[in-house]
Amino acid sequence: MVYRRTGRSGLLLPALSVGLWQNFGGDSPSDENRAIIRRAFERGVVHFDLANNYGPPYGSAETNFGQMLRTDLAGHRDELVISSKAGWDMWPGPYGNWGSRKYLLASLDQSLLRMGLDYVDIFYHHRPDPDTPLEETMGALASAVQQGKALYVGVSQYEPARTAAAIALLEKVNIRLLIHQPVYSILNRWIEPELLSVLEKNGAGCIAFSPLAQGQLTARYLDGIPEGSRAARDRNLAETIQRNLPVVRRLNEIAGQRGQALSQMALAWVLRDPHVTSAIIGVSSVRQLEENLAALDNLDFSPDELKAIDELAPAPSGSGS
Numbered sequence: 001m002v003y004r005r006t007g008r009s010g011l012l013l014p015a016l017s018v019g020l021w022q023n024f025g026g027d028s029p030s031d032e033n034r035a036i037i038r039r040a041f042e043r044g045v046v047h048f049d050l051a052n053n054y055g056p057p058y059g060s061a062e063t064n065f066g067q068m069l070r071t072d073l074a075g076h077r078d079e080l081v082i083s084s085k086a087g088w089d090m091w092p093g094p095y096g097n098w099g100s101r102k103y104l105l106a107s108l109d110q111s112l113l114r115m116g117l118d119y120v121d122i123f124y125h126h127r128p129d130p131d132t133p134l135e136e137t138m139g140a141l142a143s144a145v146q147q148g149k150a151l152y153v154g155v156s157q158y159e160p161a162r163t164a165a166a167i168a169l170l171e172k173v174n175i176r177l178l179i180h181q182p183v184y185s186i187l188n189r190w191i192e193p194e195l196l197s198v199l200e201k202n203g204a205g206c207i208a209f210s211p212l213a214q215g216q217l218t219a220r221y222l223d224g225i226p227e228g229s230r231a232a233r234d235r236n237l238a239e240t241i242q243r244n245l246p247v248v249r250r251l252n253e254i255a256g257q258r259g260q261a262l263s264q265m266a267l268a269w270v271l272r273d274p275h276v277t278s279a280i281i282g283v284s285s286v287r288q289l290e291e292n293l294a295a296l297d298n299l300d301f302s303p304d305e306l307k308a309i310d311e312l313a314p315a316p317s318g319s320g321s
């Protein structure tokens, strides 16, 4: 495993992390779930990303991960970085969604209970809340640290200006925003024009989610939509896959010329920028995990390869990267 420094903090993260958004819900961890988590850890993937509502049902990914912490990962707590988040709908009524202090701190307590933990390593606000004052949301993140329930804090999907404002508010109470978690892949390059420079200037890290564009940047959908795949359950994703297929096929050819699987090239590409600390992948099998980890065998791109990818999937205008 390659470990990369999170911004200008003391925390190193594995270049590839595993997220439990999909495939880890249900009544108890499946044998495949347990094999994935064990194999990931053996391969040095020491960061697992969760959120209050990962499942289904909501909360079950944390409950199942808690069970694996007590069995498959028993005794390894200090070798792990475990994150959770709150910000999307979690429970009924006005106190189970968005960014109030009331919601965030109650949700963190619930996450700790589900996972059987005293603290999480990183607690995120999961999405911007246009109606709650940012002071209140950042105050809640700061309280989580001050109460010892989170070692570090982060935000997800915050726009550049809101990120800079969040950093400034946390600084007033001597807390640093450790990391930003944006969606980022060859097919979605929104962070390049501004966000990365805000993070660089302030010493914050960046951990990319859905680096495989939910499976689009793999061989999974090159010949249709297989039964049991994510797109078989998600009609919007299936439509997006259809739309992107011509570009994805061309990307697959470039990957082949590099001697890599498409998934491996997509992960290497996200990690080509040193501001990206880690990429959080989702997997539904150990086979997928192994294929993805092998991306780390070749992280280098020639200028011609980068140019060919830019032509197929350009960065938004104004990009400095």
Ligand SMILES: NC(=O)c1ccc[n+]([C@@H]2O[C@H](COP(=O)([O-])OP(=O)(O)OC[C@H]3O[C@@H](n4cnc5c(N)ncnc54)[C@H](OP(=O)(O)O)[C@@H]3O)[C@@H](O)[C@H]2O)c1
Pocket: 018, 019, 020, 021, 022, 023, 049, 050, 126, 156, 157, 181, 208, 209, 210, 211, 212, 213, 214, 215, 216, 218, 219, 220, 228, 229, 230, 231, 263, 280, 281, 282, 283, 284, 285, 287, 288, 289, 291, 292
């Ligand atoms: N902050 C946020 O708002 C937010 C939002 C979304 C995700 N996340 C985080 O990011 C994590 C990853 O997101 P994601 O699951 O969308 O990531 P992703 O890595 O882009 O997509 C994962 C999916 O791609 C397919 N896949 C992965 N490797 C493959 C391979 N080698 N060959 C064929 N198919 C492969 C699998 O689909 P199948 O399941 O169909 O096999 C897998 O479930 C989440 O678990 C979560 O922790 C955060």
